[in-house]
Amino acid sequence: MSRENNHDLLVKNGTLVTMDRENRIIENGAVLIREGIIECVGLSCDLEKGFTGKVLDAKQGLVMPGLVNAHTHLPMSLFRGLADDLHLMTWLNEHMFPAEARYINSETVHLGTLLSCAEMLLSGTTCCCDGYFHESQVAGAVLESGMRGVLAQGVIDFPAPGVPDPARNVECALSFVDQWVNRHPRIRPSIFCHSPYTCSEETLKKAKRAARDRGVLFQIHVAETLGEWEQIQKEKGMSPVAFLDHLGILDPLTLLIHGIHVDDKDLDIIAHRGSTLAHAPESNMKLASGIAPVPGYLDRGIVCGLGTDGSASNNNLDLFLEMDSAAKLHKVHSNDPTVMDARTVLAMATLGSAGAMGLGDLLGSLEKGKYADLIILDTHKPHLVPMYNPVSHLVYSATGADVRDVVVAGRLVVENRRLLTFDLDSVLGEVRGFGARLMGDGRG
Ligand SMILES: [Zn+2]
Incomplete structure (x- = not known):
């Protein structure tokens, strides 16, 4: 180490x-x-x-x-509260993707990441698992903040911030990985494919192959909405999880994000392959995506971490609040107050998240030999x-x-x-300026 x-x-x-x-x-x-x-x-x-x-x-x-946050999109804190109370596809296609196309660049990514790191550190999160674009700027800001992170360059089959030509998306992700692997002990590079409905079979296979070659974590949103499940079922004749398995993508270094619309067969496949889950209950509740059957994952021994998702769909990065939500959501859903007890949920937000990100031996408990x-x-x-x-x-x-x-x-x-690593007041001032510009453009 x-x-x-x-x-x-x-x-x-x-x-x-x-x-x-x-x-x-x-x-x-x-x-x-x-x-x-x-x-x-x-x-x-x-x-x-x-x-x-x-x-x-x-x-x-x-x-x-x-605490370890198993799923974030750090720069998206700049869009917190910009568009709420919408369906995922409306929220993404009519608000988030256009806002990203217009306002996300290397400077705003750095600014938004510092904002998120300040929020996370001040609320007790010391490590996160991120997926976004301009990820080198994310990594620079995470380092500056003093946090630790598994950070992934995003891959999506349409023009994205910093990746205008989607034909180069996997190449960009690979170059990010090569740039950051073994560069700093607090940063681990990773590759993040957005989803099975925004990446082609070829892209998914190519990206996973690149991640596997380098021995880094591969992350993907999967089975998040019923609409996604229906689309993949119609186009591929199988569930989103079975589809990823069919492509050879599931292994212990694949982190499945959300994993809501899954049946027992899907769970058995995930357990068999040793893939892990990032559960983000508040984002799932806010977007009415559904409820991931986390007790079913845990029963099969699947490593489950807890994440907030981006704060544009949460709308905060406080894992203490996320733990409270996770514990209560599964009780009311199963009509059983004994499921997801406090110890299980606390373990998810520490050891579980660390394990889900491939850092189980290094993080998540106060034990000799682990990162302090x-x-x-x-x-x-x-x-x-x-x-x-x-x-x-x-x-x-x-x-x-x-x-x-x-x-x-x-x-x-x-x-x-008090945050000791950078000047938070000046970052807050800059973020206010960003918000004022966005509102001035008539998007607020
Ligand atoms: Zn997400």
Whole structure:
């Protein structure tokens, strides 16, 4: 594992929600970090002995692994609230695609990504799995923010921002991967095909082959709406999942996003191939796409992560709120309050997302040898006392606003709710300017 820096840090005096194999919760716990990697997890009184590096006092707050967002389109935060309460196809074809064609360029991608990274870090997300265009600018902004990411250049069979000639879409994605592979320990490149209905068979196969050759994650929206299912069924004579399998696309490095309109046969195929799922319940609810049968995925041992999707269809990147929604959506849908319990949902937003992105051995729990990505929540708040069960509070009571400090790769990037890595005020000013220009053009 590559080590990024020499950030030795001791985080002490916290209640550790480790998410380790024994599900340990350690009172008066500490995490010892050397060179960006967790060296030891234990009691404060033991680990502080002889430690001479920087110390971060958790002040009896909750210390947990940073949340991992399994599905984002970071620059789309610039379009948050631009078009709501619409069907997916209307939203995409009449609002998002035209807005992207007009306003998305390398500068706005950088700006929108910084905006999203600030929102994620300040709400406790330390790593995300992204798919968009001008992804090199996304990667630059993610690095600048101090976050970690699996970042994918988008592939779609019509002209896209930065890729005017769709015939070159896979080539562009491959050049992004080659540019970023092994370049920085916080960035992993990936390839993202938009969907089976916006990419041809040839494009899908070519893109997956490129991802497989390079050993990187391949991501795709699939079985998101009933309309997509009907279209693929009509054109290909099989379900979207069976179609991807038919093309040879499903393997453990394929991340399926949404996976809503699937039957038992589809789930068996996914389990058999070892592909993973990114579940984005709030986006699915907002666009009325449907409800992914997540308990069915989990029953088959399919690795499931939790994501927000872009904030234009959510409309925020707060994974604490997403956990709350995920837990409740599946209870009301199945008429069973015991499904998707707090522990299961918290595991999805940490270990599950990390595993879904191919980083299960490196992220998602406070354990020796993993990346030192962790967050501290201030629990001295009316909605968080008393605390009988920290896991319950993290899923059902806390929000991103309770996150006080954030550490990524052993480096403090949010301290006392202040972002340390870039000038947030200036980014907010620029984003306001972007919004004013868009409104001035008559699109608001
Ligand atoms: Zn998406």
